[in-house]
Amino acid sequence: MQLELRFWRVKPSLLIGCLAALSAVACGGAADIPDTPDLRGLIRDYEAPTASLDATSAAQTLHGAPALDELSTGFLAAQNVLDSDVNQASKTSSGSTGSRIRLQGSIGLQIRCPGEASQPNLDESVNGSISITLAIADTKIRRSFGGDAKHCALQGTRAGRTVRVELDGQVAFDLGNDIGIGQRWSGKLLASLPGTLTVDGHEFRSISGLLSDGVFQYLVNVDSGTVVLQLGGDDVITVRDGNGTWFCREGEPCAMQ
Amino acid sequence: MRNAVSLAACALLLAWGATARAQQLENPRTDYTAYTRQKGKLTVGLLKTDLGIIDEITIGTYPLPWFAFPVLKSTIPNVYAKARTPWKGPFTAAVGGSFMFIDGKAIAQLANKSASASAVSTTAEFDASYRFDFPLTLSLGFDYAHLRAVGSKNDEATSIEGASSGHTYSVRALGEWRLSRVFALSLLFRYLIYQSPIEIDSSSTDGALTVTSNLSAESTIQKHFTLVPGVSFEWERWELNAGVGYGVFYLPALGLASAKSWPVADLAFGYRFDVYH
Numbered sequence: 001m002q003l004e005l006r007f008w009r010v011k012p013s014l015l016i017g018c019l020a021a022l023s024a025v026a027c028g029g030a031a032d033i034p035d036t037p038d039l040r041g042l043i044r045d046y047e048a049p050t051a052s053l054d055a056t057s058a059a060q061t062l063h064g065a066p067a068l069d070e071l072s073t074g075f076l077a078a079q080n081v082l083d084s085d086v087n088q089a090s091k092t093s094s095g096s097t098g099s100r101i102r103l104q105g106s107i108g109l110q111i112r113c114p115g116e117a118s119q120p121n122l123d124e125s126v127n128g129s130i131s132i133t134l135a136i137a138d139t140k141i142r143r144s145f146g147g148d149a150k151h152c153a154l155q156g157t158r159a160g161r162t163v164r165v166e167l168d169g170q171v172a173f174d175l176g177n178d179i180g181i182g183q184r185w186s187g188k189l190l191a192s193l194p195g196t197l198t199v200d201g202h203e204f205r206s207i208s209g210l211l212s213d214g215v216f217q218y219l220v221n222v223d224s225g226t227v228v229l230q231l232g233g234d235d236v237i238t239v240r241d242g243n244g245t246w247f248c249r250e251g252e253p254c255a256m257q
Numbered sequence: 258m259r260n261a262v263s264l265a266a267c268a269l270l271l272a273w274g275a276t277a278r279a280q281q282l283e284n285p286r287t288d289y290t291a292y293t294r295q296k297g298k299l300t301v302g303l304l305k306t307d308l309g310i311i312d313e314i315t316i317g318t319y320p321l322p323w324f325a326f327p328v329l330k331s332t333i334p335n336v337y338a339k340a341r342t343p344w345k346g347p348f349t350a351a352v353g354g355s356f357m358f359i360d361g362k363a364i365a366q367l368a369n370k371s372a373s374a375s376a377v378s379t380t381a382e383f384d385a386s387y388r389f390d391f392p393l394t395l396s397l398g399f400d401y402a403h404l405r406a407v408g409s410k411n412d413e414a415t416s417i418e419g420a421s422s423g424h425t426y427s428v429r430a431l432g433e434w435r436l437s438r439v440f441a442l443s444l445l446f447r448y449l450i451y452q453s454p455i456e457i458d459s460s461s462t463d464g465a466l467t468v469t470s471n472l473s474a475e476s477t478i479q480k481h482f483t484l485v486p487g488v489s490f491e492w493e494r495w496e497l498n499a500g501v502g503y504g505v506f507y508l509p510a511l512g513l514a515s516a517k518s519w520p521v522a523d524l525a526f527g528y529r530f531d532v533y534h
Contacts, residue, residue, distance in 0.1 A: 030453075030454045030473045030475070031454070031456060031471050031472050031473035032471070085466050100476055100477050100478050100516065101474050101475070101476060101477070102454075102474065102475050102476070102477050103472055103473070103474050104454075104472065104473055105470065105471045105472035105473055106470070106471050106472075107468060107469070107470045107471075107472070108468070108469040108470070108471075109466060109467070109468060110466070110467040110469070111465055111466055112465045112466075112467075113465075114465060120465065122464070122465050136472060
């Protein structure tokens with residue numbers, strides 16, 4: 001009986017300390033979910049531009065914009081690289097999941113860029129690389145992710161010929177929606193490139209672009225707000241403002257439709 | 258006549274209690290309790306083999322994994338030990354632990370053929386048993402299990418190169434009511450306090466892409482309770498503990514808990530003999 005009493009003679013503070021330490025250990029174990037770039041403002045700007053234009057200012061906006069076909073080439077090249085790699089990451093992680101499993105954490109992708117030649121050269125010292133980090137929460141790849149490009153050379157196609165596309169500096173992407181592990185990406189891509197994008201020798205700095213269903217859109221800041229330029233067929237470029245869409249053709253005045 | 262019957266019944270109960278109690282003291286059950294084997298006593302069983310080094314310390318192993326070579330292409334070495342308090346009396350406390358190494362070849366056989374990680378399982382337990390005046394023993398225990406997989410750096414590029422780990426905390430209570438020297442009824446209750454997400458660090462390279470993941474996986478339907486009623490037989494040389502119940506299933510030796518509730522079987526048997534005195 002004496003021994004029993006000794007056994008139970010434990011300092012309450014020590015007991016509480018031990019229990020607290022135990023619970024702290026017990027609550028650990030879940031992998032950290034990395035922060036993702038906040039592109040909500042940019043997404044809003046693309047969805048609902050704010051400027052109010054007339055035919056003249058729409059034409060002026062168009063004339064002041066960079067060559068959209070060059071930009072489109074650069075963004076399509078980036079999309080092609082991400083297309084296979086994001087889907088590969090989703091597929092790689094799917095082995096750990098089931099309908100009753102919750103997955104979270106991070107997936108780092110280190111992409112050795114292939115260069116512009118028809119035969120890929122995966123030497124990083126020649127064609128650079130991109131590192132991106134995907135955030136996984138509730139068994140889904142979060143739609144936004146960021147990374148860093150180091151003189152990443154890609155192959156682009158412009159007017160039927162192969163051109164060099166190079167990404168350098170920070171990159172941030174949005175895939176349109178979260179992707180379930182094991183599912184494929186729809187291909188919608190919003191990119192924010194605070195660094196540089198070089199297409200066929202032309203350098204663009206601190207730009208963004210949206211690729212959706214193979215159509216390229218470009219956001220322009222004007223005095224009265226934002227507008228979105230979009231490449232259409234038959235040499236038509238549309239200018240979308242807060243009131244509607246202007247259709248502009250080379251040599252003709254823009255018209256609201 | 259009535260008094261004689263009462264006296265006989267009373268004597269029978271006392272005798273039954275005395276023999277049952279004697280068995281409790283001589284060969285107490287060591288699973289889920291704070292009790293250990295007596296000094297020099299070896300119990301050999303297919304599922305569990307242990308030896309009382311001294312009265313207070315028992316070491317043992319799970320034999321089946323040692324003989325897993327034909328199935329898993331590798332043997333699984335494992336050992337466990339338990340030490341109890343030295344004092345005599347109704348209350349006994351014990352600490353125990355186990356270690357198991359699972360070679361990568363065995364994991365490749367069990368799971369993904371391309372996986373090349375090895376695993377180390379460690380468990381720890383704290384037990385407290387109280388023997389009441391009548392032949393009832395109540396044991397309370399706390400179990401901790403940790404499983405860690407460690408990969409090799411020389412593996413194929415697409416195999417697991419990182420580590421996985423998970424830990425499990427559970428408590429249990431075992432009541433054993435010895436009805437005779439040979440036979441006892443038991444009721445085992447277990448509660449899974451927490452099972453951590455399994456952490457999976459991996460790296461794979463495929464062409465231009467290297468994927469490095471730091472992920473954790475956890476069940477969204479984790480169950481917690483297990484209840485196993487059973488019986489226990491203690492013969493002169495043989496012992497058998499068997500129970501069938503329902504609830505969370507704990508992997509033998511590894512201590513990891515199933516997410517779902519299953520019918521649960523609990524079985525231990527062995528042949529006892531003295532190696533030394």
